Amino acid sequence: MRDQPRKRKLTHNLTSLCGMVLAAFGFITGTALIIIDAQTHFDNPYTGIFTYMVVPAILFGGLLLILVGVLMERRRRKRGDSQEPSLPIINLNDKKQFASLLTIIVVTLLFIAISVVGGYRAFHFTESVEFCGKTCHDVMKPEYTAYKNSPHANAGCTKCHIGPGADFYAKSKLNGLYQVYSTMFNKYSRPIPAPVHNLRPAKETCYTCHWPEKFIGATEMTRTYFRADEENSPWTIQMLLSVGGGGNGHRSAKGIHWHIAGENTVEYIAIDEKRLEIPWVRVTDADGKQTVYQSEENQLTTEEITTAEIRTMDCIDCHNRPTHQFHSPERALNEALTSGQLNPGIPKIKLNGIEALTGKYETEGEALEAIQEILAKAYPDGGPEVESAIAAIQRIYSQNIFPEMKVSWKQYPDHIGHMITPGCFRCHNGEHQNEQGMVISRDCDSCHTIIAQGPGRDITSINTGGLPFKHPEDIDEEWKESRCDDCHEGVPVM
Numbered sequence: 001m002r003d004q005p006r007k008r009k010l011t012h013n014l015t016s017l018c019g020m021v022l023a024a025f026g027f028i029t030g031t032a033l034i035i036i037d038a039q040t041h042f043d044n045p046y047t048g049i050f051t052y053m054v055v056p057a058i059l060f061g062g063l064l065l066i067l068v069g070v071l072m073e074r075r076r077r078k079r080g081d082s083q084e085p086s087l088p089i090i091n092l093n094d095k096k097q098f099a100s101l102l103t104i105i106v107v108t109l110l111f112i113a114i115s116v117v118g119g120y121r122a123f124h125f126t127e128s129v130e131f132c133g134k135t136c137h138d139v140m141k142p143e144y145t146a147y148k149n150s151p152h153a154n155a156g157c158t159k160c161h162i163g164p165g166a167d168f169y170a171k172s173k174l175n176g177l178y179q180v181y182s183t184m185f186n187k188y189s190r191p192i193p194a195p196v197h198n199l200r201p202a203k204e205t206c207y208t209c210h211w212p213e214k215f216i217g218a219t220e221m222t223r224t225y226f227r228a229d230e231e232n233s234p235w236t237i238q239m240l241l242s243v244g245g246g247g248n249g250h251r252s253a254k255g256i257h258w259h260i261a262g263e264n265t266v267e268y269i270a271i272d273e274k275r276l277e278i279p280w281v282r283v284t285d286a287d288g289k290q291t292v293y294q295s296e297e298n299q300l301t302t303e304e305i306t307t308a309e310i311r312t313m314d315c316i317d318c319h320n321r322p323t324h325q326f327h328s329p330e331r332a333l334n335e336a337l338t339s340g341q342l343n344p345g346i347p348k349i350k351l352n353g354i355e356a357l358t359g360k361y362e363t364e365g366e367a368l369e370a371i372q373e374i375l376a377k378a379y380p381d382g383g384p385e386v387e388s389a390i391a392a393i394q395r396i397y398s399q400n401i402f403p404e405m406k407v408s409w410k411q412y413p414d415h416i417g418h419m420i421t422p423g424c425f426r427c428h429n430g431e432h433q434n435e436q437g438m439v440i441s442r443d444c445d446s447c448h449t450i451i452a453q454g455p456g457r458d459i460t461s462i463n464t465g466g467l468p469f470k471h472p473e474d475i476d477e478e479w480k481e482s483r484c485d486d487c488h489e490g491v492p493v494m
């Protein structure tokens, strides 16, 4: 074999050559970009995606091509030239070959080191709010906007959506790849479906910041409602919500957070996709005693119960909208009128605001223009007051309604409360009985105590003993029998 001419290297083939070019490009570009990013942090999500996802993909693609080329070349040689020695490829006594091997090892190690640093930064980048909220801008706009206006605006998407640890990271990234695909090919559904089924258990997300065992007693809540009449007549209700708390060994669980106290387990079966209809509830107490409550109206058969998915109640079963809150026009207008962003002195502003906000619009741009037109027509004299009212109502629209994604208060019912969605009344409607005939309470005082109510914006006196609810409009005690959301849908009841 000695006298044979030197064999070409296995990497000397077109496929491997292409691979080398790609890999070199990826390596040099990637290194440069990572260094730049370390110095001046990229704000633009696309630069980040390019650096930490596209460039590494090119690099790995290149390396893969080199390998494929070598393997193909080897097979070719085996077939064509049986003389070709397949092993050993490298002769360590040959100084030149040894030097090449050393170079390859050093470069590989260097590459791995850089990949680790890059990978770490990539991990952080895909965790960032920019990545989650802005990359797929149109798709995530509703959730991102709502998040930015919520109590969790600084929490970070991943604190609730991924949580710590590698397993959920991998899961969410696989899921994320699918999301990137569906965004690129316009395959996502509008709106994005909720409930989110692969959300990490609340114990590993909400619990990293909140500790419900610590809640004690009641939280005060005051709301002013403005009627859709000439004067935008205000009506105020002040109440104490018995948030209570989970037991902590010293005292037993009580109040609203009783459901998720360590000592109790509340499980339920929902028969619809959005978990709004709950005919079956089971409570297991600290001693393991179980009590089942069934809806009188909608009894499930034993077979239906054994085949259904039984869900254990956690934070999300009430706080399903802790951060992506899309308020109804009624609530958003009431809040703006209360805070003074919208001047309640402008006649009929509530009614006109409702009309402007509830029109059928295809795009946000169209909606904002229509709001301008409707209000300019309603107040032909104009003036700075009207201008600022128009701006406030446009802002309400932009923060709560997203026609492109078909998102509004209607698509994502909030389970807290019971005014415009069934919420607590999914179970607490006085119709779920156990075997002894005891019901899950609908007693107004079991969750909150009204301490003041009546016309006007200012509360002059409070009654800590609690007041029976007075419905702001005379509806003949109807509210005692019907569910509030039978009439209230987020716009004034006409």
Ligand code: HEC
Binding pocket: 129, 132, 133, 140, 143, 144, 147, 152, 155, 156, 157, 158, 159, 160, 161, 192, 193, 194, 195, 196, 197, 199, 316, 319, 320, 321, 322, 323, 324, 412
């Ligand atoms: C405080 C916790 C929290 C934070 C922070 C948070 N989310 Fe969510 N998100 C949730 C919960 C809970 C749901 C599930 C709602 C359900 O299942 O009904 C959800 C649902 C979603 C959905 C599904 C559609 C919907 O509205 O239900 C998307 C998309 C989403 N979040 C994106 C984001 C993005 C993007 C960010 C960061 C800008 C973010 N989330 C931050 C808790 C959070």
Ligand code: HEC
Binding pocket: 151, 152, 155, 156, 159, 160, 202, 205, 206, 207, 208, 209, 210, 315, 316, 319, 322
């Ligand atoms: C990264 C920490 C963090 C995580 C994770 C988190 N929260 Fe919060 N949450 C906060 C902070 C901080 C506040 C208080 C904000 C304020 O008062 O301005 C808050 C406020 C709240 C409030 C009161 C809101 C209000 O209107 O006053 C609720 C309810 C809540 N969180 C529920 C949840 C739920 C449910 C989850 C899990 C899906 C969750 N949080 C996850 C940090 C977090």
Ligand code: HEC
Binding pocket: 202, 206, 207, 210, 211, 212, 215, 219, 241, 243, 256, 257, 259, 260, 313, 314, 315, 316, 317, 318, 319, 416, 417
């Ligand atoms: C049975 C329904 C329910 C469950 C389950 C539930 N909450 Fe609440 N939570 C409420 C209600 C109702 C309030 C009162 C405030 C409101 O209306 O937003 C509240 C208030 C809060 C507040 C604000 C406390 C305050 O003093 O203002 C935080 C924070 C909170 N919950 C976190 C959690 C966390 C974390 C979990 C899960 C461990 C959880 N909640 C489970 C219904 C629930």
Ligand code: HEC
Binding pocket: 242, 253, 254, 255, 256, 258, 259, 266, 267, 268, 278, 281, 283, 293, 313, 317, 318, 415, 416, 417, 423, 424, 425, 426, 427, 428, 439, 440, 441, 446, 447
């Ligand atoms: C999945 C069904 C379900 C939902 C939804 C639900 N609850 Fe409950 N709740 C129960 C059951 C079951 C009990 C225990 C009834 C009993 O033992 O008499 C209970 C008990 C309570 C209690 C009394 C706790 C104590 O001190 O003993 C309060 C207060 C309460 N719920 C508030 C709420 C509020 C507020 C909401 C809505 C944010 C809500 N619940 C939603 C099932 C539910």
Ligand code: HEC
Binding pocket: 223, 237, 241, 416, 417, 418, 419, 420, 424, 425, 428, 441, 442, 443, 444, 445, 446, 447, 448, 469, 479, 480
């Ligand atoms: C199972 C617990 C529970 C029961 C029973 C209950 N409520 Fe409530 N209610 C709540 C919670 C929780 C809120 C707070 C919702 C929020 O934070 O937006 C609320 C809010 C309200 C509000 C303010 C509505 C809004 O959205 O602005 C009124 C009014 C009210 N309740 C009246 C009643 C009356 C009347 C009854 C009896 C028929 C009753 N509630 C029974 C839990 C309950």
Ligand code: HEC
Binding pocket: 225, 226, 227, 228, 235, 330, 419, 471, 472, 473, 475, 478, 479, 480, 482, 483, 484, 485, 486, 487, 488, 491, 492, 493, 494
């Ligand atoms: C039979 C239909 C009906 C039922 C059921 C009903 N309401 Fe009303 N409600 C009305 C009407 C009509 C008005 C006056 C018009 C308006 O302002 O929307 C009103 C007004 C209100 C208002 C004042 C301002 C506002 O937001 O418009 C509150 C608060 C209210 N209702 C709470 C409740 C609560 C809480 C329940 C359930 C316990 C309930 N209502 C059940 C018909 C109903």
